Amino acid sequence: MMILSWLVPTVVSAALLTGQPGAPSTTFEWQKEKTPLTLAGQGRRLKKVAFISVKVYDASFYVGDAAAFKRTAAEALDSTDQQKRFAMVLKFLRDVPADRVIGSFKEALTANKIDLEGPGVKEFLKTVEVGGEVKEGQTLTLIGLRDPQGETLLFENGQSQVATIKGTTGFLKQILSIWFGQTTESTMADLKNSLLKQP
Template identity: 40%
Template sequence: MKHFLVSLFSLLLSLHASAALLTNDGSKGKLEGVALSSGSTASVEGESIKLSHIGAGLRAKKVVFVNVKVYVGELFASSPEKFKKSETEALGSLKDQKVIAIQLHFLRNVDADNVQKSFKEALKANNINLDDSNVKQFLDSVAQGGEAKEGKTLTILGAKLKDGSEEVIYETTSGNTSSIKGNAGFVEKVFSIWLGKSADDGVAHLKASILKN
C-alpha cells in the first residue's frame, strides 16, 4: 500500500510538472509548418486569463552567408486592444497588459548556450543591464533550461501581480518551468528581446512580422 501511494504521488508530481504553461486553442493557420493559435489561456495567481493572438513571424539567423531558420515566434496578450502595433510603441504598450506571452516554436535544435547568447545580445542592444539581479536570474534559467529542441515549443510569460511586482515564467521545450519575480518594468526588460531595438536583421524581421499580422 505504501509503495502504491508513493508511486501515485510521484505520478501526480510528474503530471503537474508536465502541465503546459499556456493552453492554446483555435487556429490561425500555419507558418513554416507550425500550427498557430487564435488564442490561449494562462493561469496567474489562481486566475484564468484569456490571451489573444497578436502576431507571428520567423526568426532566422545568418550563419556565414546563409540564413538559417531558427524558430517561429508567436505573441499573445491579455488586452489586444491596448497593444500598439507600432515599431516604436509596441514595447511600451506592455505597461497596459496584465499578461503577455511569446511562444518560440523551434525549427532546429539550439543548445542552451546559444539561446542565452542570443537573448544577451538582444538585451544589450536595448541597454539592459545584464547584472540586474532579476535579469541575471532570467538568463540563468535560460542557461539551465537545456537545449531548445526541434519540433518543440519554448514559452516566456510575463505577468503583473496583485502586489505590484512582476513575474516572468520561463518554460523550456522539455516542459520545465522557472519563475522569476521582479519590480515594475521587469517584464518590459525581458520582452525587449523581441519588441525593443532589434539585435540583428533576423530579430527585426520577426518583430516586423508580429506587428504586421
C-alpha cells in the same frame, strides 16, 4: 531577489498554455487562474550563417488586452506595460544549444542597454541556461504577470518545467525588448516587423 523553482509536470495538461503555438487564441492556466489570451503577432526567427538564412524558431505573442497593443516600432514595447498578462511562445525549428539561445538573448538585451546583472534579468538568463538545449519541435514559453505585488515571469522550458522569476518594475518590458526593442541584427528586425503585423 529571485524565486526560482522547478515544477516537473507529469501530464501534458500541466503546460501553461492550452492549444498549439500560433493558434488565434489560447488560455493561460496557473494556480487555479484561467486567463484568455489573444494572438497579437507572429513571426519567424532566422539566423544568417555563412550567407544562408537558417530557420531557428516561430514566435507567437499573446496578450490579454489586444486593443492596448500598439503596432508601431516606436510604441509597441511601451504599450506592453498595459498588459497584465502576456505570453511569448517560441517553437523551435531546429536543435539549439542553451549557450546559443542565451547568446542571442544577451545580444538583444545589450542592444537595448539592459543590465545583464540586473534584478530578474540575471535570473532569467540563468534559468535559460539550466533548461539546457532546446530540441526541434520543443517550445520555450514566457508568461508575464503584472499584479499589485509586482512583476513575475514564468518560464517554461522545452521539458515543460516551469520556473518563477520575480523582478522589479520594468523587468517584464526589459525581457520583451528582446523582440520589440532596438536590434543590431537584420533578421531580428524582420522578426519584430512580423510580430507587429495583424495576424
